[in-house]
Amino acid sequence: MSVLAGWNNLVKRGYPPIEKDGKIYAPGVAELDGVYTEFKTLGAKRYCVRKKDTKELKITVAGVPKKGVKSLNNDINKFKKGTVFSGKISGKLQHTYLYLDNIYIDKDGNEVGDCIDLSQCDYLLDTIEKNLLANFDSDIEFINNSMIGEYEEWKNIITTLRMI
Numbered sequence: 478m479s480v481l482a483g484w485n486n487l488v489k490r491g492y493p494p495i496e497k498d499g500k501i502y503a504p505g506v507a508e509l510d511g512v513y514t515e516f517k518t519l520g521a522k523r524y525c526v527r528k529k530d531t532k533e534l535k536i537t538v539a540g541v542p543k544k545g546v547k548s549l550n551n552d553i554n555k556f557k558k559g560t561v562f563s564g565k566i567s568g569k570l571q572h573t574y575l576y577l578d579n580i581y582i583d584k585d586g587n588e589v590g591d592c593i594d595l596s597q598c599d600y601l602l603d604t605i606e607k608n609l610l611a612n613f614d615s616d617i618e619f620i621n622n623s624m625i626g627e628y629e630e631w632k633n634i635i636t637t638l639r640m641i
Contacts, residue, residue, distance in 0.1 A: 484570070484575070487503070487504060487505060489546065489612050492504045492505075511526070511528050511529070511530075512528075512529040512530070513526040513527055513528060513529055514527050514528075514529045514532075515527035515553050517553055517556050519556070519557070519558065519602065519603070522537060522538065522539035523538050523539070523602065524536070524538075525537075525546075525549070525553055525556035527553060534546055534549060534551055534552075534553060536549070538561070538602065540569070540600055541562045541567055541569055541600050542568050542569055544565045544566070544567055545562040545566065545567030545568075545569065545600070546561075546569060547566050547567075548560070548561070548562045548563055548566050548567065548591045556601070556602070558602060558603055559601070559602065560601075560602040561599050561600070561602070562599060562600040562602065563599055564597035564598045564599050564600070565597055567600070568597075569597065569598055569600055570596065570597060570598065571595070571596050571597070571598035571600070572593055572594075572595060573593065573594040573595075574591075574592075574593055575591065575592050575593070575594060575639070576591050577589065577590055577591055590636055
């Protein structure tokens with residue numbers, strides 16, 4: 478099935494693309510999120526990339542805010558097991574749940590009961606088990622040209638539909 482035929486089926490079923498903030502989004506369509514010059518992963522939800530166009534280093538680490546990338550000092554080689562993302566730099570917060578038997582008034586006149594304390598905390602980067610990665614080369618670089626072509630085809634379809 479061609480990309481256009483698949484898109485037409487979505488529209489016929491009541492799922493047309495939507496526009497938000499000047500950008501068109503189509504359900505079920507993967508978007509090219511960038512081209513990278515460097516890519517390093519330590520498993521699912523733990524990867525670091527350098528964008529080709531901006532040369533900017535970016536991270537995706539479950540549990541670490543995006544600004545935690547500053548802890549790497551623009552060096553992708555620091556993205557490794559044992560790296561500590563500082564809570565002071567990343568803004569990562571630890572949630573501590575406090576359960577009290579009774580509600581009471583504190584010395585400042587505030588009513589106090591069960592609550593959550595949010596405090597800065599560090600994050601230690603870890604990996605999945607080494608034996609699970611045995612068949613993969615950690616320095617793999619790839620650009621899938623067919624996906625880029627498919628992305629361009631979708632972009633043209635959406636641009637055409639905008640004119641209708």
